[in-house]
Amino acid sequence: MAGFFSRLKEGLTKTRNNIVSSIDAVFGGFSTIDEDFYEELEEILIMGDIGVNATEKILERLREQVKEKHIKEPAACKELLIESIREQMQVGETAYDFENEQSVVLVIGVNGVGKTTSVGKLAGILKDQGKNVLIAAADTYRAAAGEQLLTWANRAGVPMIGGKEGADPASVVYDAVNAAKARGVDVLLCDTAGRLHNKKNLMEELKKINRIIEREFPDAHRENLVVLDGTTGQNALNQAREFGQVADLTGIILTKMDGTAKGGIAVAIQSELNIPVKYIGVGEHIEDLQKFDPEQFVNALFDV
Amino acid sequence: MAFESLTDKLQNVFKNLRSKGRLTEDDVKAALKEVKLALLEADVNFKVVKQFIKAVEERAIGADVMNGLNPGQMVIKIVNEEMVALMGSETTEIAFQPGKAITVIMMCGLQGAGKTTTTAKIAGKLKLKGKTPLLAACDVYRPAAIKQLQINGEKQKVEVFSMGENQKPANIAKAAIEHAKKNGNNVVILDTAGRLHVDEEMMEELQEIKKAVEVHQTLLVVDAMTGQDAVTVAKAFNDQIGIDGVILSKMDGDTRGGAALSVKAVTGKPILYVGMGEKLSDLEQFYPDRMASRILGMGDVLSLIEKA
Ligand SMILES: Nc1nc2c(ncn2[C@@H]2O[C@H](COP(=O)(O)OP(=O)(O)OP(=O)(O)O)[C@@H](O)[C@H]2O)c(=O)[nH]1
Numbered sequence: 035m036a037g038f039f040s041r042l043k044e045g046l047t048k049t050r051n052n053i054v055s056s057i058d059a060v061f062g063g064f065s066t067i068d069e070d071f072y073e074e075l076e077e078i079l080i081m082g083d084i085g086v087n088a089t090e091k092i093l094e095r096l097r098e099q100v101k102e103k104h105i106k107e108p109a110a111c112k113e114l115l116i117e118s119i120r121e122q123m124q125v126g127e128t129a130y131d132f133e134n135e136q137s138v139v140l141v142i143g144v145n146g147v148g149k150t151t152s153v154g155k156l157a158g159i160l161k162d163q164g165k166n167v168l169i170a171a172a173d174t175y176r177a178a179a180g181e182q183l184l185t186w187a188n189r190a191g192v193p194m195i196g197g198k199e200g201a202d203p204a205s206v207v208y209d210a211v212n213a214a215k216a217r218g219v220d221v222l223l224c225d226t227a228g229r230l231h232n233k234k235n236l237m238e239e240l241k242k243i244n245r246i247i248e249r250e251f252p253d254a255h256r257e258n259l260v261v262l263d264g265t266t267g268q269n270a271l272n273q274a275r276e277f278g279q280v281a282d283l284t285g286i287i288l289t290k291m292d293g294t295a296k297g298g299i300a301v302a303i304q305s306e307l308n309i310p311v312k313y314i315g316v317g318e319h320i321e322d323l324q325k326f327d328p329e330q331f332v333n334a335l336f337d338v
Numbered sequence: 339m340a341f342e343s344l345t346d347k348l349q350n351v352f353k354n355l356r357s358k359g360r361l362t363e364d365d366v367k368a369a370l371k372e373v374k375l376a377l378l379e380a381d382v383n384f385k386v387v388k389q390f391i392k393a394v395e396e397r398a399i400g401a402d403v404m405n406g407l408n409p410g411q412m413v414i415k416i417v418n419e420e421m422v423a424l425m426g427s428e429t430t431e432i433a434f435q436p437g438k439a440i441t442v443i444m445m446c447g448l449q450g451a452g453k454t455t456t457t458a459k460i461a462g463k464l465k466l467k468g469k470t471p472l473l474a475a476c477d478v479y480r481p482a483a484i485k486q487l488q489i490n491g492e493k494q495k496v497e498v499f500s501m502g503e504n505q506k507p508a509n510i511a512k513a514a515i516e517h518a519k520k521n522g523n524n525v526v527i528l529d530t531a532g533r534l535h536v537d538e539e540m541m542e543e544l545q546e547i548k549k550a551v552e553v554h555q556t557l558l559v560v561d562a563m564t565g566q567d568a569v570t571v572a573k574a575f576n577d578q579i580g581i582d583g584v585i586l587s588k589m590d591g592d593t594r595g596g597a598a599l600s601v602k603a604v605t606g607k608p609i610l611y612v613g614m615g616e617k618l619s620d621l622e623q624f625y626p627d628r629m630a631s632r633i634l635g636m637g638d639v640l641s642l643i644e645k646a
């Protein structure tokens with residue numbers, strides 16, 4: 035955990051001083067809670083990609099609480115705000131149950147967000163827990179997608195089932211699901227090709243994959259994770275919404291959080307679509323995937 | 339979805355604006371409030387938005403309202419003009435070295451932005467122009483990065499130069515140019531690994547390439563879906579490496595692409611191409627006016643204004 039936070043923080047320190055005005059400066063620099071103060075808060079939230087709508091909602095709630103509780107001190111406001119976002123970003127108690135059940139994890143998302151890398155990292159985590167893991171390489175489209183995933187499977191020390199470039203990805207998943215059943219695999223991880231959510235035929239292809247898992251392995255615990263690039267702006271909302279039409283999303287993997295982006299769009303998604311962030315990607319190495327910690331996330335967002 | 343409602347909102351604002359002749363401060367402020375929201379929803383960086391709005395406000399207050407337009411539309415007209423001007427008023431092309439000299443192009447950007455794919459796309463475009471490009475595999479980190487470039491090169495029928503994963507990218511670049519000289523390639527495109535702008539070691543690697551070989555065009559590939567951080571990223575690449583142009587990838591999605599404005603605002607460098615899909619033919623010219631209306635999300639309003 036310390037690793038994630040220091041890396042995240044390390045990345046953030048670089049810009050903290052010049053680009054994003056620190057929240058401490060805001061809270062400390064104001065002696066009263068006035069419009070300028072709220073405006074400054076708005077700027078911090080929007081600069082973190084939380085978006086105009088979610089920011090307005092958050093600030094509205096804050097204004098109400100400030101009134102109700104007769105808060106006069108900007109500093110007291112800070113705690114309120116942090117607490118309310120932290121609470122909103124809580125991960126449910128059953129979020130990681132799939133790790134201990136026979137499960138199929140379907141990993142989906144737009145191009146280049148980090149699906150294949152995240153599958154590799156997840157395989158490493160589960161393998162280390164002593165789980166019997168299998169990877170399905172259902173990206174048969176992108177150049178060298180199979181080779182890339184195979185490298186990850188080897189790093190994690192788990193087997194992979196794939197198909198030739200151009201093969202039907204649904205048939206790869208079919209083979210993998212049946213292999214998983216036959217071999218008594220604990221967790222089957224399915225990597226899929228990147229696709230933009232506004233491409234109808236590609237989204238249909240995912241639906242087909244989802245149906246096949248459902249049909250061939252109805253007893254499996256299902257985990258459908260959408261991967262979002264932490265640097266993505268408001269479009270991530272559309273992504274989560276549309277991928278949610280393909281399969282019931284059970285969580286988000288928020289990647290590339292080792293940069294300077296705050297990943298604040300996850301707050302907007304949580305508040306509008308109620309999909310929790312479950313993992314965070316903080317680098318390109320196999321150990322660079324962490325369970326999501328709302329406390330650390332909010333701290334980094336507000337840089338306290 | 340958000341597009342219509344925005345236009346509606348604007349129409350409402352316009353209806354309430356009554357001044358004739360000259361734009362008043364109230365007209366301008368009311369219309370610009372909506373514009374500001376539109377820009378933020380399109381992911382234009384907050385600070386860029388503030389500066390932009392301020393500049394437009396200064397120009398708009400007191401300006402004459404053209405015949406056939408209401409005050410709100412007049413403000414939007416000015417906004418649109420300023421935005422097009424900011425994004426480069428005409429389309430720009432990659433600049434080549436004169437005569438038989440080899441042009442060296444270096445691709446750079448964050449992880450997964452689309453560098454490798456775009457490298458192959460550009461190669462295809464250059465071939466059509468009669469160039470003989472060579473692609474150099476300078477990503478020695480990402481699993482199967484070299485293989486990916488080779489497969490794409492094969493599809494485009496252009497040669498790919500690689501030295502495996504155990505050489506320094508600067509050395510690979512140098513050797514690639516030697517190879518190009520011997521084989522008569524007049525363009526060399528260096529596909530580099532994705533890297534974070536805060537990763538000092540990796541940023542230094544790009545500087546080393548530039549020291550080892552003469553790079554004529556450094557192109558930054560930016561994902562069109564990038565949010566507020568686009569500014570930080572583009573500024574870092576421009577300050578530390580020096581870029582000559584930008585390519586906006588994944589514009590075939592439904593993002594409004596405000597990153598384009600942010601990147602342009604902080605680097606001042608032209609946007610050369612936009613990526614419009616995964617196929618290697620999906621690379622298009624960049625049109626500032628189309629981009630402006632996409633970011634504003636006010637297509638209807640703009641066409642109305644054009645007719646006026
Ligand atoms: N810095 C950083 N880079 C990451 C992270 N996750 C993935 N990457 C990098 O992002 C790039 C794209 O990752 P991939 O795993 O290939 O992404 P993908 O979603 O499978 O891509 P497509 O299959 O092409 O859609 C690679 O260079 C990865 O090394 C992360 O958490 N941090």
Ligand SMILES: Nc1nc2c(ncn2[C@@H]2O[C@H](COP(=O)(O)OP(=O)(O)OP(=O)(O)O)[C@@H](O)[C@H]2O)c(=O)[nH]1
Pocket residue numbers: 145146176228230447448449450451452453454455456477480483530531532533559587588589590591612613614615616620
């Ligand atoms: N839809 C769409 N996908 C694109 C476009 N450009 C690239 N991609 C996809 O985005 C993903 C990442 O592309 P790459 O070319 O591997 O990106 P990269 O910048 O080389 O990635 P790294 O080397 O890992 O940093 C792949 O799935 C590409 O097919 C585009 O214009 N539109």
Ligand SMILES: [Mg+2]
Pocket residue numbers: 149150151173179225226227228
């Ligand atoms: Mg992949």
Ligand SMILES: [Mg+2]
Pocket residue numbers: 453454455477480483529530531532
């Ligand atoms: Mg690449």
